[in-house]
Amino acid sequence: MTSAMPSNSRLTMLRQTPVVWTAALTVFAFLLSLFVGPAGVGWPTSTVTGGGEAARLVLMEIRLPRAVLGFLVGGALGLSGAVLQGYLRNPLAEPGLLGVSGGASFGAVVAIHSGASAVFALALPLGGLIGAVTATLAVVRLAGERSGTMSLILAGVAISSLTAALTALALNLAPNPFASIEILHWLMGSLTDRSLLHVWIASPLIVLGAAILLSTARDLDGLSIGDEAAENLGVDLRRLRHRVVAGTALSVGAATAVAGAIGFVGLVVPHLLRPFTSQEPGRLLWPSLFGGAALVLLADVALRLLSPAGDLRLGVVTAILGAPFFLWLVLATRRELDA
Amino acid sequence: MTLSARALTVIADGRTVLDGIDIDVPPGQIVAVAGPNGAGKSTLLRALAGIGAEAGIVRSGQVLLDGRLLDKLDGRARGRAIAYLPQERTVHWALDARRVVALGRLPHGGGAMTAADRAAVDRALADMDAAGFGARPVSRLSGGERARVLLARALAQDAPILVADEPTAGLDPAHALDLFGHFTRLASAGRSVVVALHDLSLARRFCHTLVLLQRGKVAASGPPGDVLTPPILADVYGIKAVVGEIDGIPVVVAAEPLTRSS
8 A cells, every 4th residue: 555545534535536526626616716806796796686787797708708718728738737647658748748838829929929919809819729730730740650659759849949939039029018018928828808709719629629638538548558558458559649639739729829828737737636546547537627627717716816906827826836736746756766 | 269470571660570470379379489589579479469560660461360360450359359468567657456457458348347347357366366466556566566467467358369478577486387377278278378488498398389580580480399409499599408308397498608600
C-alpha cells in the first residue's frame, strides 16, 4: 500500500466517485459564477422575484456567457491536460505542449497588433483560431508520421518557442502603448466582457474536440503498459495520435482563442485527481474535465470578489493558485522517491 | 489456430533485419526462436504478432493466421487471437497489479468488466503466482514480480496463440520452470506458444520446435535435439557448446567462445 492511500472510508468513497463530486463542484461553481459579482445581482433578486430588466441583462448578457465560457475553457484545459499526460505518459505534459495555445495566442496578438480587433471585435477570436490551426499543422508536419511521441513533443516545443518569440516581437513593435497593454492583458487570459457570440464561436469546436478526446480513454489505459503491448490490445497508435492532436487543437485552440492563455489548469488538475482514479489514465478524463471547469469558474469568481474593478487577470489567478499546488506536488513526489 | 510466415522480409531504415523467413506455429506446439543478439528474434515475434508496422519499416512476404492475412484483422480481433508480451517491461503510472492484468481484457469487450473477465484475470494472476500482490502498485514490485504481472496480462487475454519475447528474463529459476510448465499445459490444451529465448537448456527441454536465427535468416530449424548440436552452435553463436544430459534432463552449456575467423 502506498502511504498516499487514504485508509478511512469517506476518502475511499471519494476515490471511487471522482466524476460525481467533480461534477457537483462544477455545478456549484457555475451557480456561484452566475450570482456573484460587482453588480450585486444575487440569487433572490434575479430569479425568484424577477428583479427587473437591469438584473436580467446583467445575468443573461454578462454573467451567463462568462460562466458558460468558464465551464468550456476550464473543461477543455483539464481534459486535454489529462489526455496529453496519458498519451505522452508524462505527468508534466500540459495543453500548451503541442504549440496549440502558443499559436492561438500569437494569432490573437496579430489581430490586436494589426488593429483588426479595433475595427471588428470578432477578429480576436478568429485570429486565435487561425493561429491555433496553423501551429497544429506545423507541429504535425514537423513531427512526421512516426507514431513515437518524442518527435511530437520536440515539434510542439519548437513551434511553441517560435510563437512565443513572434509574440514578443509583436509586443516589442506595438504601434502604441495602448496596443501593448491590450496585448499584455490578453496574454494573461480573461473571461471579462465576453458575449454570447464568443460562446457560439467557441462551443461547437470545444464540444467536438472534447468528444474526440473523451473517446481515447480505453486507448490511454492500454498505453500505460507501453506502445507495443497497447498495439496488441487493439490500440491503433497512428489513429490515436491523430485523435489526440485534433481533439487538443480544436478544444484548446478554441478555448485560447476566446479566453487567452490560461496556465496551470491543464497541468495541475489531472495531477490532483489522479490519486482518486486508481491512477488509470482513462478514468481520469471526465473528472479532469469537471475539475478544470470548476477551477477556472472558481478562480473567475475569486478575482471578481478580490478586484471588482477588473484589473486582476484570470490566467494570473490560476497560475497563483496552481503554483503552490505544484510546489506541494514536487515535495510529495520527492518524499515518495526518498522513501 | 495456425500462425505462419511466408518469405517474411523486414527492412528497417534501409537495413535488412529479416530475410525471407518461413515459419509455422501449429496448435499444440511451443516454438522457440533463438539466435545471437541482433539476429532478428524480436523483429520476427513482432511481425508474427502483427504489430510494430510503422514508417521506416518495410515488410514483405506474408504473415498468415489460419491461412488468412493477419493484416486484414482489426486490432481487437487480432488481440483476441494473439497475445503478445513485448520485451519492454515498463508500466507507466502507479497502477496496481490487478488493473495491469485486467488490461488484457481490453480486446474482449466494452468498458465494464464481466464475470468472465474477472475470472480470466484471477486465473492469470494465480497462474503466474502473482495473486498475492494483485493490490500493490506495480511500481513497488521487484523486476521479476513485475515481469510476472505483465505475463499475467498476456495470459488474461486468453488468446489461442501466445507470442512472448524473452518471457523468462528477470524470473528466478523456480518461476522460469513454472512458466514453461504453464506453457506446456497451454500447448496440451491445443494452444500454441512462440518464445524468443536465450536459455538453450529450457528450449531443448520444453519446446517442440526450435528456429535458430542468424543475421536475419533461418540457420537451422526443427526439433531442438536436432538443432542444438555443437557444430550448429559453433556456426551460429561462435561458441564451443557442451550438449548432454544430467539425471535425464537435457542441458546445453556454452563452454567457451571460439575465435572468430571472419
